[in-house]
Amino acid sequence: MDKAVRAKRELCVQRMSEIHAVALKASSDKVERAILLECYVDVDRIAQDFEAMHLKIIQDGSFEFKTEDEIRAKFDKARYQIKSIYRKYAPSTVVPRGTTPTSNFKLPKISIPPFSKELALWPSFFALFNTSIYNNSLLTNTEKFQYLISLLSDDALSAISNLPLSDENYPIAYDTLVSRYKNKRKLASHYWNSIAGAKQLKVDSAESLGKLLDTFNENLRALELMEFPVDLKDFILLNVLLGKLTPSLREKFEAEHRKTEIPRFKQLVKFLNEYCRVFASLSIEPPPKKSSDKPSKNPSAKSSTTSTFVTNEVSCLQCNQSHLLVKCPAFLKLTEKDRHAKARQLRLCLNCLKAGHRASSCPSQ
Structure with missing residues (x-):
């Protein structure tokens, strides 16, 4: 972090401390009270400069958050005490009859970068807003709402x-x-994607290498500051594996774990193992039949076979027993290659093993 930024912030802290000392003496010393009324006009400007420098420091990533936040808290406490004391001695404003004190009221400017929708900028905006506005007891809810908008x-x-x-x-x-x-999960995924999507170095230079290291350091530090409820390694493995799945599988997993803030890697593995067994059952194909080894010369015979299968789904093509084809013992003994060949020969859907449609238009899930 640039030493100049820290020096500017320290200057703001020092100036606010000096005004705070004057404010504490105002109740018993008329001279100090007069000084407070004169120097109070600098309070908001000093606060704006402090917040700008403080934001640069906490966005750098190479800092101890607890230490920096203690500096911020001490500064804000002094500022709010100054404002509270000043209101006791500030000259009153005469409000004409028929008007309201807030009719032309303009809120003091507070230097906080605006927020639109980028998740990565939310934590810093949220922290600064809470510090400067949300926790400010001197503001009404309507005034806080104005700031927020x-x-x-x-x-x-x-x-x-x-x-x-x-x-x-x-x-x-x-x-x-x-x-x-x-x-937390969306924000953590954003940080991880920034790391995983970092551009590979094309040339050896201090600038390109520095940018790569900054990307890793800033995002890893951000993950650490989130007080993540799961191990970082577990979360990374979860995201890598999720990224390799089809959209439909990922959607099923998200729906099943929608109430879990951050699913664990082992939960995803368990879910996928179960679907492996489901897919294995659905991919079993019909056995060869003696009656269909030779192509039929009668077109109506083939049509009859197809019609019988469609109208009677529980009649097994292998043994004519009352069970599904995929559960036939004789059918299960065939090799995968033979089942696939026979399903094509019988013109069955390779997804549900029924006749009358193709796998591309199969209604089965």
């Missing part, structure tokens, strides 16, 4: 755009955004 765009703004601006609707809007974007 001003900091959103695109999909995120659309999610709450239908809610009227009011104290009652602010927690609804806040919870709506949290439920949509605070998804």
